[in-house]
Amino acid sequence: MNLKEMVGYKAAEFVKNGMTVGLGTGSTAYYMVEALGKRVKEEGLNIVGVTTSYETADHARDLDIPLKDIDEVEKIDLTIDGADEISSQYNGIKGGGAAHLFEKIVANLSDRNIWIVDETKLVEKLGAFPLPVEVIQFGSGQLFNLFKEKGYKPTWRNNKEGERLVTDAGNLIIDLNLGVIENPHELAKWLDSLTGVVEHGLFLDCVNTVIVGTSEGPIVEEVNRDN
Incomplete structure (x- = not known):
C-alpha cells in the first residue's frame, strides 16, 4: 500500500453512519473515496457525499456513494481532502488539482476538516509549491x-x-x-x-486533523483550534 492509499483508507475510518461528508479532489483524496465506496458496499455505510469537483463526483457515482449538491445541505459534518503543502502552523496551500475554489466552499461549510498527505508535503513555511x-x-x-x-x-x-x-x-x-x-x-x-x-489556494486556520503517511504507518495529528 502506497502512502497516499494508506492515509486515504485511514481517513475513511473517521466517517460514521448518517454523516454528510465533503469529498476532496486529487490523487490522495481518490483513495479516500475508494475506501468510502468500499465501506458503502461492504458495510452498508449510510452517508451523503458533497463533492469538490466534477471529477470526484464521477468517481463517487461509479462507487454508488449517494451525493447531494452543496446547496441541498445545511452543513457538512466532515470534509476529507488532500493538500499540496502544510506548514508547521498547520496552514496549507491547495489547488494543485485546480479545485481549490470548490474545496474552500465545502471546507468553510464543514464542522471538521481532515487533510491527508504524505510526509513530503510537510514544510516549515509555505511557498515552495506554487x-x-x-x-x-x-x-x-x-x-x-x-x-x-x-x-x-x-x-x-x-x-x-x-x-x-x-x-x-x-x-x-x-x-x-x-x-x-x-x-x-x-x-x-x-x-x-x-x-x-x-x-486563492491559501487555506488558513481551517484544518482540524492532519493524517500523514510515513514509512512507519499513518500519523494522526490533531490541531488545536480553540484559540
Whole structure:
C-alpha cells in the first residue's frame, strides 16, 4: 500500500453512519473515496457525499456513494481532502488539482476538516509549491501583469494540451512562484481584495486533523483550534 492509499483508507475510518461528508479532489483524496465506496458496499455505510469537483463526483457515482449538491445541505459534518503543502502552523496551500475554489466552499461549510498527505508535503513555511490564484477570464492579463510587477513570478496554468486550463467554474488559474510566504495571512487578505480574483489556494486556520503517511504507518495529528 502506497502512502497516499494508506492515509486515504485511514481517513475513511473517521466517517460514521448518517454523516454528510465533503469529498476532496486529487490523487490522495481518490483513495479516500475508494475506501468510502468500499465501506458503502461492504458495510452498508449510510452517508451523503458533497463533492469538490466534477471529477470526484464521477468517481463517487461509479462507487454508488449517494451525493447531494452543496446547496441541498445545511452543513457538512466532515470534509476529507488532500493538500499540496502544510506548514508547521498547520496552514496549507491547495489547488494543485485546480479545485481549490470548490474545496474552500465545502471546507468553510464543514464542522471538521481532515487533510491527508504524505510526509513530503510537510514544510516549515509555505511557498515552495506554487500558489494557485483563480481569476475570471475578463481582465486576467491585467492581474497577471500586477503579479509580475510584484515579483511573484506568475505563470498561467495550462492543461495537458498546452492550452490555458479552465476550472470547473469556468475560470483561469495563475500560479504564483513565491519560494517562501513569510506572512500568509497578509498575502491572503491582499489577494482577497483584488477585483477579478475569485479565490486563492491559501487555506488558513481551517484544518482540524492532519493524517500523514510515513514509512512507519499513518500519523494522526490533531490541531488545536480553540484559540
